[in-house]
Amino acid sequence: MFLASLLLGLSACASASRGHSRNSTFYNPIFPGFYPDPSCIYVPEHDHTFFCASSSFNAFPGIPIHASKDLQNWKLIGHVLNRKEQLPRLAETNRSTSGIWAPTLRFHDDTFWLVTTLVDDDRPQADSSRWDNIIFKAKDPYDPESWSNAVHFNFTGYDTEPFWEGGKAYITGAHAWQVGPYIQQAEVDLDTGAVGEWRIIWNGTGGMAPEGPHIYRKDGWYYLLAAEGGTGVDHMVTMARSKKLSGPYESYSGNPVLTNANTTSYFQTVGHSDLFHDSNGNWWAVALSTRSGPGYLHYPMGRETVMTAVSWPEGEWPTFTPISGKMSGWPMPPEQKDIRGVGPFVTPPTTSPSLPQEEHLTFPPHHPLPAHLTHWRYPIATSYTASPADHPNTLRLTPSRLNLTALNGNYAGPAGQTFIARRQQHTLFSFSATLRFNPVVEGEEAGVTAFLTQNHHLDLGVVLLPLDGGGEGGGGAGELVPHVRFRGESYTAVPAAVAFPVPEGWRDGGLVLEVRACNASHYAFGVGPEGRRAERRVVMEVSNEAVSWGFTGTLLGIYATTNGGNGSTPAYFSDWRYKPIEQFRD
Ligand SMILES: *[C@@H]1O[C@H](CO)[C@@H](O)[C@H](O)[C@H]1NC(C)=O
Numbered sequence: 368m369f370l371a372s373l374l375l376g377l378s379a380c381a382s383a384s385r386g387h388s389r390n391s392t393f394y395n396p397i398f399p400g401f402y403p404d405p406s407c408i409y410v411p412e413h414d415h416t417f418f419c420a421s422s423s424f425n426a427f428p429g430i431p432i433h434a435s436k437d438l439q440n441w442k443l444i445g446h447v448l449n450r451k452e453q454l455p456r457l458a459e460t461n462r463s464t465s466g467i468w469a470p471t472l473r474f475h476d477d478t479f480w481l482v483t484t485l486v487d488d489d490r491p492q493a494d495s496s497r498w499d500n501i502i503f504k505a506k507d508p509y510d511p512e513s514w515s516n517a518v519h520f521n522f523t524g525y526d527t528e529p530f531w532e533g534g535k536a537y538i539t540g541a542h543a544w545q546v547g548p549y550i551q552q553a554e555v556d557l558d559t560g561a562v563g564e565w566r567i568i569w570n571g572t573g574g575m576a577p578e579g580p581h582i583y584r585k586d587g588w589y590y591l592l593a594a595e596g597g598t599g600v601d602h603m604v605t606m607a608r609s610k611k612l613s614g615p616y617e618s619y620s621g622n623p624v625l626t627n628a629n630t631t632s633y634f635q636t637v638g639h640s641d642l643f644h645d646s647n648g649n650w651w652a653v654a655l656s657t658r659s660g661p662g663y664l665h666y667p668m669g670r671e672t673v674m675t676a677v678s679w680p681e682g683e684w685p686t687f688t689p690i691s692g693k694m695s696g697w698p699m700p701p702e703q704k705d706i707r708g709v710g711p712f713v714t715p716p717t718t719s720p721s722l723p724q725e726e727h728l729t730f731p732p733h734h735p736l737p738a739h740l741t742h743w744r745y746p747i748a749t750s751y752t753a754s755p756a757d758h759p760n761t762l763r764l765t766p767s768r769l770n771l772t773a774l775n776g777n778y779a780g781p782a783g784q785t786f787i788a789r790r791q792q793h794t795l796f797s798f799s800a801t802l803r804f805n806p807v808v809e810g811e812e813a814g815v816t817a818f819l820t821q822n823h824h825l826d827l828g829v830v831l832l833p834l835d836g837g838g839e840g841g842g843g844a845g846e847l848v849p850h851v852r853f854r855g856e857s858y859t860a861v862p863a864a865v866a867f868p869v870p871e872g873w874r875d876g877g878l879v880l881e882v883r884a885c886n887a888s889h890y891a892f893g894v895g896p897e898g899r900r901a902e903r904r905v906v907m908e909v910s911n912e913a914v915s916w917g918f919t920g921t922l923l924g925i926y927a928t929t930n931g932g933n934g935s936t937p938a939y940f941s942d943w944r945y946k947p948i949e950q951f952r953d
């Protein structure tokens with residue numbers, strides 16, 4: 368009796384001190400905003416840390432890596448693609464659906480391996496030059512320099528992942544889907560990129576475009592997980608298994624193992640999953656999802672990273688908890704935020720539904736720009752100067768000739784576009800920056816933008832234009848004066864451009880330019896003089912359908928361009944503010 372109660376007492380005490388014996392509650396998405404195609408691993412050898420990579424298309428730095436020790440607090444620790452010399456061809460992609468597609472992150476032999484594809488989506492599916500398959504590796508994923516240059520290998524497809532067995536390495540990938548058959552595998556030398564013969568190992572269950580293959584060895588089986596249905600509302604996760612790595616793979620009768628297709632969930636397009644387990648042997652999965660509801664019209668944040676718990680008994684098929692905003696899952700490791708790397712943390716922790724603090728960037732001297740800021744392809748480094756001598760606490764942008772649309776809305780080439788942004792991560796938010804800009808050449812422009820791709824962006828800027836005859840500006844017709852201009856570019860209908868001369872009383876100081884999500888479907892673009900909020904006016908309300916499309920997610924940022932002209936007037940931005948207002952989860 369006494370012994371029994373002592374034991375009971377001990378076990379109660381032990382579970383309390385571990386603090387993680389009860390099932391967890393957590394919130395999706397775990398990485399809000401443009402973080403599609405997640406691939407995650409648990410690495411006991413690196414201080415019991417979880418690492419996740421996601422795809423980045425034409426964004427640079429590319430292939431973000433998040434790390435966590437508790438599945439609650441996730442930190443952006445850096446980017447695999449962080450130097451132009453690693454992969455010069457990213458400067459040359461044509462089309463917004465091009466760039467870095469789904470990566471797979473794995474740890475083997477004391478090394479982090481990242482296998483992915485640089486796609487030039489303007490070329491034919493069957494053209495092997497469309498699919499530049501590449502391997503990066505690093506000993507220290509926290510150190511940007513540790514990530515190698517790309518090693519290229521030949522595969523007419525994408526969604527490639529490495530697997531090791533019996534001293535050999537293999538790559539499994541999705542063959543170009545218009546010219547299937549689909550999931551293929553070959554032996555590969557990961558250091559040279561030399562590949563053996565590609566063999567078909569699985570054709571999927573009949574859904575469109577079987578892709579995103581991942582293989583797991585468990586209980587004497589090789590489990591093959593894939594995505595099917597395409598990355599829209601029919602997206603799903605399916606599985607097959609085999610006793611041999613090379614197949615034949617037998618489909619699971621319970622497929623799909625994870626999907627929100629044909630549901631009314633706010634979280635749609637769930638698919639492209641990866642599995643990993645924690646130190647207790649409990650399984651988890653990540654996947655991509657869009658918060659669009661089945662209407663699938665308004666999802667400016669694009670494909671985000673969601674997480675779910677998976678129950679996977681020995682010898683059996685896994686069971687995934689369906690994706691929703693509020694999740695219940697396995698106990699999580701105790702809170703532990705001591706993680707190296709540049710940051711920032713994704714806030715709040717996944718276990719809290721609250722909102723993060725406002726982001727306020729003041730661009731102080733001698734500080735690198737925060738690591739979560741992003742460009743479109745490679746930036747010209749000298750076009751971005753924090754705290755130049757004559758304008759402390761501003762970010763000086765030197766204009767690019769190309770505007771945000773650039774050439775054909777697809778190509779830009781090495782000359783680049785002067786643009787720096789952060790991801791939209793909340794349903795409702797306000798993003799603003801204060802602009803000081805005295806354009807002297809017609810067409811010179813600087814402003815703020817909600818940018819999805821070169822052919823989907825909504826801009827509010829100041830641009831030097833001729834007066835169309837008297838009016839608010841006070842001058843004569845044809846005189847060049849700075850105008851406020853809203854302009855949208857999209858495959859869907861956008862309102863016609865609106866421009867008016869900057870009111871006389873606003874011309875001396877800075878102008879605050881703002882993008883605000885007033886509800887889940889519309890942005891309001893506003894402008895007013897710095898420090899005089901009452902004078903701020905809404906220039907345009909516009910549906911976010913214009914930036915709900917394709918593979919990427921909306922970036923909120925600032926730009927400067929001459930619109931093809933010969934100007935070189937710099938623009939000075941200060942007081943960058945991103946204020947989260949509400950996060951919708953159902
Ligand atoms: C980019 O693609 C467009 C549309 O297919 C094509 O017209 C253009 O020539 C391409 N540009 C380059 C540099 O490849």
Ligand SMILES: *[C@@H]1O[C@H](CO)[C@@H](O)[C@H](O)[C@H]1NC(C)=O
Pocket residue numbers: 495521522523
């Ligand atoms: C790459 O593979 C394709 C398809 O098998 C083949 O036609 C092509 O010659 C290969 N290229 C190289 C450089 O090996």
Ligand SMILES: *[C@@H]1O[C@H](CO)[C@@H](O)[C@H](O)[C@H]1NC(C)=O
Pocket residue numbers: 548549567568569570615
């Ligand atoms: C996949 O489909 C191809 C083409 O239809 C067929 O030749 C092949 O046998 C199939 N492979 C498997 C593993 O089912």
Ligand SMILES: *[C@@H]1O[C@H](CO)[C@@H](O)[C@H](O)[C@H]1NC(C)=O
Pocket residue numbers: 601602603623626628629
């Ligand atoms: C969704 O419903 C359609 C139409 O009934 C069906 O063809 C499709 O297989 C369903 N998708 C999933 C993943 O259940």
Ligand SMILES: *[C@@H]1O[C@H](CO)[C@@H](O)[C@H](O)[C@H]1NC(C)=O
Pocket residue numbers: 390676677678688695696697698
């Ligand atoms: C805890 O979570 C796991 C994974 O979702 C689930 O299988 C299990 O039933 C849950 N346990 C309880 C007591 O709710």
Ligand SMILES: *[C@@H]1O[C@H](CO)[C@@H](O)[C@H](O)[C@H]1NC(C)=O
Pocket residue numbers: 885886887888889908
């Ligand atoms: C969202 O805001 C826009 C612009 O103010 C408005 O036209 C639309 O009706 C609003 N939608 C909802 C659901 O309130």
Ligand SMILES: *[C@@H]1O[C@H](CO)[C@@H](O)[C@H](O)[C@H]1NC(C)=O
Pocket residue numbers: 769770771772773774854930931
């Ligand atoms: C953007 O640049 C393109 C190509 O230089 C040009 O055709 C277009 O007019 C520019 N847009 C504006 C609003 O000036």
Ligand SMILES: *[C@@H]1O[C@H](CO)[C@@H](O)[C@H](O)[C@H]1NC(C)=O
Pocket residue numbers: 931932933
């Ligand atoms: C830009 O400068 C070049 C060389 O001086 C000149 O030929 C061209 O007309 C100028 N373009 C514009 C738009 O002013």
